[in-house]
Amino acid sequence: MATESENLESLVNRRYEHGFITDIETDSLPPGLNEDVIRAISARKHEPPFMLEWRLQAYRQWLEMTEPAWAHVRYPKIDYNEISYFSAPKSDDDRPKSLDEVDPKLLETYDKLGIPLHERARLAGVAVDAVFDSVSVATTFKEKLSEAGVIFCSFSEAVQEHPELVQKYLGTVVPRRDNFFAALNAAVFSDGSFVYIPKGVRCPMELSTYFRINAANTGQFERTLIIADEGSHVSYLEGCTAPMRDENQLHAAVVELIALKDAEIKYSTVQNWYPGDENGVGGIYNFVTKRGDCRGANSKISWTQVETGSAITWKYPSCLLRGDNSVGEFYSVAVTNNLQQADTGTKMIHIGRNTSSTIVSKGISAGRAQNAYRGLVRIMPQAHGARNHTQCDSLLIGKECGAHTFPYMEIRNPSARVEHEATTSKISADQLFYCRQRGLSEEDAVNMIVNGFCKEVFKELPMEFAVEAQALLNVSLEGAVG
Amino acid sequence: MLEINNLRSRIDDSEILRGLSLSVRAGEVHAIMGPNGSGKSTLAQVIAGHEDYEVTAGTVTYNGQDLLELEPEERAREGIFLGFQYPVEIPGVNNAYLLKAAVNARRKHQGLGEVDAFEFLKLAREKMATLGMDPKFLNRGVNEGFSGGEKKRNEILQMAMLEPSLAILDETDSGLDIDALKAVAAGVNALRSPERAIILVTHYQRLLDYVEPDYVHVLSQGRIVRSGDKSLALELEEKGYEWVREAANA
Numbered sequence: 001m002a003t004e005s006e007n008l009e010s011l012v013n014r015r016y017e018h019g020f021i022t023d024i025e026t027d028s029l030p031p032g033l034n035e036d037v038i039r040a041i042s043a044r045k046h047e048p049p050f051m052l053e054w055r056l057q058a059y060r061q062w063l064e065m066t067e068p069a070w071a072h073v074r075y076p077k078i079d080y081n082e083i084s085y086f087s088a089p090k091s092d093d094d095r096p097k098s099l100d101e102v103d104p105k106l107l108e109t110y111d112k113l114g115i116p117l118h119e120r121a122r123l124a125g126v127a128v129d130a131v132f133d134s135v136s137v138a139t140t141f142k143e144k145l146s147e148a149g150v151i152f153c154s155f156s157e158a159v160q161e162h163p164e165l166v167q168k169y170l171g172t173v174v175p176r177r178d179n180f181f182a183a184l185n186a187a188v189f190s191d192g193s194f195v196y197i198p199k200g201v202r203c204p205m206e207l208s209t210y211f212r213i214n215a216a217n218t219g220q221f222e223r224t225l226i227i228a229d230e231g232s233h234v235s236y237l238e239g240c241t242a243p244m245r246d247e248n249q250l251h252a253a254v255v256e257l258i259a260l261k262d263a264e265i266k267y268s269t270v271q272n273w274y275p276g277d278e279n280g281v282g283g284i285y286n287f288v289t290k291r292g293d294c295r296g297a298n299s300k301i302s303w304t305q306v307e308t309g310s311a312i313t314w315k316y317p318s319c320l321l322r323g324d325n326s327v328g329e330f331y332s333v334a335v336t337n338n339l340q341q342a343d344t345g346t347k348m349i350h351i352g353r354n355t356s357s358t359i360v361s362k363g364i365s366a367g368r369a370q371n372a373y374r375g376l377v378r379i380m381p382q383a384h385g386a387r388n389h390t391q392c393d394s395l396l397i398g399k400e401c402g403a404h405t406f407p408y409m410e411i412r413n414p415s416a417r418v419e420h421e422a423t424t425s426k427i428s429a430d431q432l433f434y435c436r437q438r439g440l441s442e443e444d445a446v447n448m449i450v451n452g453f454c455k456e457v458f459k460e461l462p463m464e465f466a467v468e469a470q471a472l473l474n475v476s477l478e479g480a481v482g
Numbered sequence: 483m484l485e486i487n488n489l490r491s492r493i494d495d496s497e498i499l500r501g502l503s504l505s506v507r508a509g510e511v512h513a514i515m516g517p518n519g520s521g522k523s524t525l526a527q528v529i530a531g532h533e534d535y536e537v538t539a540g541t542v543t544y545n546g547q548d549l550l551e552l553e554p555e556e557r558a559r560e561g562i563f564l565g566f567q568y569p570v571e572i573p574g575v576n577n578a579y580l581l582k583a584a585v586n587a588r589r590k591h592q593g594l595g596e597v598d599a600f601e602f603l604k605l606a607r608e609k610m611a612t613l614g615m616d617p618k619f620l621n622r623g624v625n626e627g628f629s630g631g632e633k634k635r636n637e638i639l640q641m642a643m644l645e646p647s648l649a650i651l652d653e654t655d656s657g658l659d660i661d662a663l664k665a666v667a668a669g670v671n672a673l674r675s676p677e678r679a680i681i682l683v684t685h686y687q688r689l690l691d692y693v694e695p696d697y698v699h700v701l702s703q704g705r706i707v708r709s710g711d712k713s714l715a716l717e718l719e720e721k722g723y724e725w726v727r728e729a730a731n732a
Contacts, residue, residue: 428570429533429534430570431570431572433530433532433533433554434566434569434570434572435572435580436531436553436554436555436558437530437531437554437555437557437558437563437564437566438558438580438583438584438587438640438644439555439558439559439583439584439587439588439591439644440555440580440583440584440587441555442555444583448572448575448579448580448583449572449575451574451575452572452573452574452575452576452623452624453573453574454574455574456574
């Protein structure tokens with residue numbers, strides 16, 4: 001009879017299967033950060049003056065800020081002058097107009113990731129704005145979307161084509177000096193996605209972007225801006241994988257969502273960045289600022305995230321509930337294995353009357369990983385009739401991992417109703433034996449138990465994404481039983 | 483079918499089974515009785531392959547193969563079913579999902595194709611009807627919030643679906659009201675066939691009023707101290723386990 005620890009070892013030693021590097025010449029700036037670098041980025045992107053000015057102000061503000069140290073994560077000090085702040089595939093000057101013009105090597109990369117754009121996008125009815133490193137190289141379904149009046153394009157393109165929208169909304173949810181990483185992003189962001197849904201339009205398809213970090217030693221600074229005008233509705237999917245490498249990669253994205261009166265935005269993420277090897281070497285640092293602004297009455301913003309990757313995750317998708325009767329939701333599964341560290345959660349800021357928010361957080365720790373939930377529910381004095389329900393569950397697999405919960409509640413209106421439930425449990429030997437006695441392998445049993453634990457979150461994901469998320473979870477936890 | 487020879491087993495530092503031998507042939511129903519702590523449940527767990535129990539001596543062969551070499555899931559796929567005394571709850575995992583995964587794991591092992599969802603549901607509903615179970619049970623979490631009786635019926639449903647060659651029921655009768663007991667007994671009797679063997683681990687002879695065993699064994703201090711037919715169970719009921727202890731010490 002093979003012992004449990006032997007099984008564990010052979011399974012844990014399975015390498016990250018998306019770890020490969022595509023050999024494409026990149027046109028990068030040398031490492032380092034100063035005003036000239038920012039001017040160079042802006043010039044390469046042919047940005048209008050307002051954009052350059054915005055970046056420079058952000059940079060000056062960033063210089064005065066210090067890196068936050070309050071998160072429950074540890075990492076060596078980052079030297080921001082060792083990072084290259086711009087990298088684009090060589091073909092940038094002559095951007096492809098359709099998939100046929102896309103560098104075949106790129107398409108091959110997507111194939112390896114199981115994302116054959118032309119096939120899958122069409123079959124699934126999903127428009128894909130694929131970000132390869134920093135510059136978007138392929139956009140599909142554009143026509144169908146433009147018929148509906150929906151704008152879905154790369155951020156660079158939006159700056160060129162719709163500067164008035166960018167200027168009106170950029171930085172209105174996450175201000176430049178919101179936090180250290182947001183300021184850095186504002187100064188040097190390379191590209192990202194832009195979505196505008198006009199008044200009364202229900203976006204005809206789910207919008208999806210696959211991000212991928214590829215060029216070695218290049219920080220990724222995506223910026224996403226989604227605006228749902230009055231009475232509109234959009235569901236946006238973000239997913240990513242990354243190649244294996246030895247140095248840590250910084251990723252400091254900013255996502256801003258704006259829902260006007262009666263509008264609804266559903267934002268789903270499956271995050272599968274390289275978590276580092278079994279010793280934690282080489283993983284991605286994922287320091288992201290995501291915030292949604294329910295600006296109009298009766299608006300709704302819903303975040304659903306499945307986080308399995310990255311060496312370090314620092315991320316709190318939040319909702320500002322400003323409109324009366326607006327609704328914020330946060331559904332999260334965060335998995336950490338080996339030496340991964342995650343400090344993630346949400347903030348729900350109730351400002352309008354009769355606003356309500358729901359938080360469901362499921363943290364899973366295995367190996368020697370540390371998983372922290374950090375959540376803030378703030379009820380402002382004017383937010384009469386606010387309601388919040390928070391449910392925060394942790395599942396531990398093995399003896400060396402940890403789960404931590406940091407709930408903060410600031411209630412300044414006596415009419416508020418705020419509920420918080422938290423549980424911590426372990427996958428018990430009895431549960432495993434029970435499943436194995438029914439003929440399931442140990443691995444299948446763990447997967448089944450974990451998926452059961454995450455069910456409330458998975459059911460919030462769009463169908464095809466839910467299947468992917470479940471598969472990803474299984475890969476992430478292979479051999480995690482101890 | 484099952485040959486246990488001079489089996490010794492311990493958990494942590496205490497030896498529970500101390501040279502137990504038992505032979506079970508296809509078609510037979512054996513009842514294992516005995517006072518608390520005599521090793522009944524340990525025997526069931528060791529046959530199923532629970533890793534907390536260390537086998538220190540003796541052999542167990544099942545259909546000619548060395549059972550102790552097999553992982554718990556391999557034993558299950560070979561047709562060994564253990565009805566648990568305390569079935570665990572698995573929150574969020576659909577009862578139907580586990581049941582279907584279990585059925586298909588066994589079928590795959592037997593070289594049969596997987597059952598599709600339609601076939602599976604049809605079969606499950608039939609079995610549930612005979613057990614007097616509400617079909618809604620299929621959509622609940624595994625044993626999640628089930629009453630004691632519901633958990634036990636669920637074990638019998640799993641057994642009925644898996645159609646094991648060797649079923650071991652560990653105190654499935656304990657804590658059941660008379661209706662549940664009858665339903666459980668009906669489930670067990672439905673499984674009786676010349677190809678199958680059933681081992682009933684029980685503290686009381688109550689279940690044996692409904693499921694008539696071919697053999698009754700009395701366990702004391704990790705050994706079978708008496709074997710007989712069903713009249714032995716009645717004798718035990720009358721004289722109590724003190725009588726067995728005295729017999730064992732004699």
